[in-house]
Amino acid sequence: MGVTFSLRKGGATGPRLGELTTPHGRVATPVFMPVGTQGSVKACSAEDLQDHKVSMILANTYHLYLRPGHRRIERLGGLHRFMNWPGPLLTDSGGYQVYSMGELRKISEEGVLFHSHLDGSKHSFTPEGVVEIQQALGSDIAMVLDECTAYPATYEEAREGMERTLRWARRSRDAWGGDGVALFGIVQGGVYPDLRKACAEELAGIGFAGFAVGGLGVGERKDECLSVLEWMEELLPSSFPRYLMGMGTPEDVVAAVARGIDMFDCVLPTRNGRNGTLFTQHGRIRIKNSRYAEDLLPIDPGCDCYTCRNYTRAYVRHLFMAKELLAYRLTSIHNLYFYQVLMERIRQAIQSDTFPAFSESFLNRLGSEDEGMGRQCRGENELRDTGVLGRRLEKGSDKIQA
Ligand SMILES: [Zn+2]
Numbered sequence: 001m002g003v004t005f006s007l008r009k010g011g012a013t014g015p016r017l018g019e020l021t022t023p024h025g026r027v028a029t030p031v032f033m034p035v036g037t038q039g040s041v042k043a044c045s046a047e048d049l050q051d052h053k054v055s056m057i058l059a060n061t062y063h064l065y066l067r068p069g070h071r072r073i074e075r076l077g078g079l080h081r082f083m084n085w086p087g088p089l090l091t092d093s094g095g096y097q098v099y100s101m102g103e104l105r106k107i108s109e110e111g112v113l114f115h116s117h118l119d120g121s122k123h124s125f126t127p128e129g130v131v132e133i134q135q136a137l138g139s140d141i142a143m144v145l146d147e148c149t150a151y152p153a154t155y156e157e158a159r160e161g162m163e164r165t166l167r168w169a170r171r172s173r174d175a176w177g178g179d180g181v182a183l184f185g186i187v188q189g190g191v192y193p194d195l196r197k198a199c200a201e202e203l204a205g206i207g208f209a210g211f212a213v214g215g216l217g218v219g220e221r222k223d224e225c226l227s228v229l230e231w232m233e234e235l236l237p238s239s240f241p242r243y244l245m246g247m248g249t250p251e252d253v254v255a256a257v258a259r260g261i262d263m264f265d266c267v268l269p270t271r272n273g274r275n276g277t278l279f280t281q282h283g284r285i286r287i288k289n290s291r292y293a294e295d296l297l298p299i300d301p302g303c304d305c306y307t308c309r310n311y312t313r314a315y316v317r318h319l320f321m322a323k324e325l326l327a328y329r330l331t332s333i334h335n336l337y338f339y340q341v342l343m344e345r346i347r348q349a350i351q352s353d354t355f356p357a358f359s360e361s362f363l364n365r366l367g368s369e370d371e372g373m374g375r376q377c378r379g380e381n382e383l384r385d386t387g388v389l390g391r392r393l394e395k396g397s398d399k400i401q402a
Contacts, residue, residue: 078138
């Protein structure tokens with residue numbers, strides 16, 4: 001059984017309501033997927049996620065391939081069972097993580113050669129191999145291996161990357177086989193409209209179960225990012241799900257939903273939670289600030305997550321000051337729930353034809369004190385969090401993202 005998408009409201013352009021049907025359940029779109037990099041959404045159990053309206057999550061192929069290994073996960077019954085997550089799972093192709101490695105990887109027509117950030121060992125990802133890894137993991141939705149175009153890139157560089165992405169997409173599609181498969185294509189082409197157009201048209205011709213917009217959130221300006229999304233509205237087949245990879249401040253999500261995007265993932269809610277930056281209906285708060293030392297309110301008085309039902313700002317701040325591990329769980333739960341409630345409100349607003357008014361009042365209330373568009377992408381910082389080569393990785397990715 002594959003994955004199907006039904007568009008319930010909206011069309012090629014503007015906000016859309018839909019439903020994804022997968023072997024592990026149905027998902028209302030637009031949907032936000034928390035990132036479970038290593039088969040775990042950091043600091044949260046699968047039960048925490050289920051208790052807080054999370055319907056679908058993302059896991060990183062790169063990390064699970066290296067540790068504990070996709071074959072081991074397969075022997076243990078697949079990733080769903082391994083991590084006790086009963087809902088739909090999307091896996092990325094690992095292309096973005098490898099791309100972030102800078103000098104530690106080498107791209108050829110065959111695939112990508114790279115060194116593990118864990119022990120420096122050599123590995124290669126090919127379009128066919130990456131499909132096989134995701135099949136072994138048992139993903140509901142798998143992504144093709146792509147070549148993420150750097151920013152800035154010349155037209156020629158972007159064209160070469162886009163054309164290779166297309167050749168790899170065909171190989172991935174052939175490796176997967178069959179019709180109606182849950183394999184998504186990824187549109188590249190940098191900030192060049194004709195390259196994006198050519199890529200989207202070719203991918204539609206090859207045939208995928210959905211289409212992702214890749215290569216954004218890599219340092220481009222906000223207006224450039226929005227332009228790419230606006231071209232995509234016209235170009236991507238309207239009856240398939242559209243996925244904006246790795247970007248997701250609340251402001252990004254609202255702006256991209258307005259431009260026809262159905263699916264999101266980002267490490268932002270959990271990473272910000274661990275840093276003590278918390279989302280509320282009235283803007284972000286930094287819980288470590290001394291002003292919260294004796295504050296008996298919950299993080300957000302309007303929130304009914306586990307954390308806000310049971311704990312005060314004063315206590316959560318104390319946990320941070322004392323470096324208690326519970327801080328990470330409580331804040332991650334709150335931030336994840338904030339996103340799920342945001343998506344619910346977005347869907348209600350689309351349903352009742354009030355999305356433009358919702359969007360305006362939401363953005364006014366939230367303010368925009370930090371995190372510009374695309375500065376908080378999935379992937380590169382997850383690599384920095386881990387392993388002996390972290391610093392080398394950081395050096396390499398900064399070079400690309402500068
Ligand atoms: Zn809360």
